Amino acid sequence: MQIVVFGLWHLGCVTAACCARHFSVTGVDFDSKTIRELSAGKAPIHEPGLDELIVSGLRQGRLTFSDDPIEPCSRADVVWLTYDTPINDNDESDVSFVLGQYRRCLPYVRPGAVILISSQLPVGMCRVLETEFSQFSFAYSPENLRLGRALDAFERAERIVAGIRDHRVKPVLEKLFKPFTSQILWMRPESAEMVKHGLNAFLALSIAFVNELARLCEQTGADAGEVSDGLKSDSRIGSRAYLVPGAAFAGGTLARDVVTLTRLGLDKQEPLMVIPAIKESNDQHRKWAARKLESKLGFLGGRTIAVLGLTYTANTNTLRRSLAIELVRQLVDAGARVRAFDSAVKELPANLSNVHSAESLDGALAGADAAVVCMESPELHQADWGRLLMSMNRRLVVDPNGFLEKELGGHPSVEHISVGRS
DSSP states (O other): EEEEOOOOSSHHHHHHHHTTTEEEEEOOOOOHHHHHHHHTTTOSSTTTHHHHHHHHHHHHSSSSEOOOOHHHHHTSSEEEEOOOOBTTOOOOOOHHHHHHHHHHHGGSSSSSEEEEEOOOOOOHHHHHHHHTTTTTTEEEEEOOTTTHHHHHHHHTOOEEEESSOOOHHHHHHHHTTTTTTTOEEEHHHHHHHHHHHHHHHHHHHHHHHHHHHHHHHHTTTTHHHHHHHHHHTEEEEEETTSSOOSSOOOOOOHHHHHHHHHHHHHHTOOOOOHHHHHHHHHHHHHHHHHHHHHHSOOOOOOOOOEEESSSSSSTTTOOOOOOOHHHHHHHTTTEEEEEOTTTTOSOEEEEEEEEOOOOOOHHHHOOEEEEEEEEHHHHHHSSSSHHHTTSSSSSSEOOOOOTTOOOOOOOOOEEEOOOTOO
């Protein structure tokens, strides 16, 4: 089976590399620089094991890359559309960009090929493309990208949701998905699109809910961690529920689907109450760390704050929509002196040129009035916190998710603050 994976950022690179274990794959993207780097075995974004898997596919001859869709698309059995959908600062999707890329590629696809969409597009976009390119059979399968463990999530999928209208494509998709799961949920494309929106919105709702509950715990003497354990012990909720108190959700992925459903309700004149409130609640919680610093230190102007861990999530190097970067901007606006440390980040965004990028934990914490732990990393767990705390001007550590509970929770000389604890 010949596969073309079109759109090579995080989703597309993972899809192409994993599929190349089992099929002949050509990754296509119009960005020539990205193609050159991928052809040399370097993905455009860090993901554990991804570069090595790409190199393996290249060496075995199962994986190639091209910035010209004409030849690969002319012989493809499946064209898998994986362009990531850009979002703006209001978590709104730029659908026009993605559709524009696809309209540049699809005219070269051979008749009879299956077009499989996994981009993060609003419900109804599959039908839009079906109408415009009626010579093809389309399918929609929502992506299941898990940053930091994307390869495992792709190759050991619990299930795959597949939305189809033409049942003749079933055997092709069954062959494509067989190496990754035996559980395929077949449904119409609009249902598959809505599954993605609903799943992310539900996860976002769970996070917003437990964080609101946690803030009430802070005011009443309850421990949100204990409350979370109690909730998840009920079989109607379950141990894997997204009910761990901590920082607000970030990155744009969950918020994008909340905004998409909110806008859909407005467009269809269907009043929604719960879904729009998810983003409002989360936006309020995004200020939790800054509020805690102000409650302990008062006016932040002139204070030195260390911000530890800058990426959007663990095991990646992306700063896109990072909650830590947002906090850094809040602190700078309040007049604080910020020292940022993350060994996975080579340089800070250009608009943070006045922020000190520390080369080590020692450099970030020495003389600091407080530290904020925004992301977990092995070096934070392995650090000599007894020595590091002694170097701080005040031993105040704001740790929303409680990443350092084991290291600092029982330390007699540190004020260690996490979400949901009074």
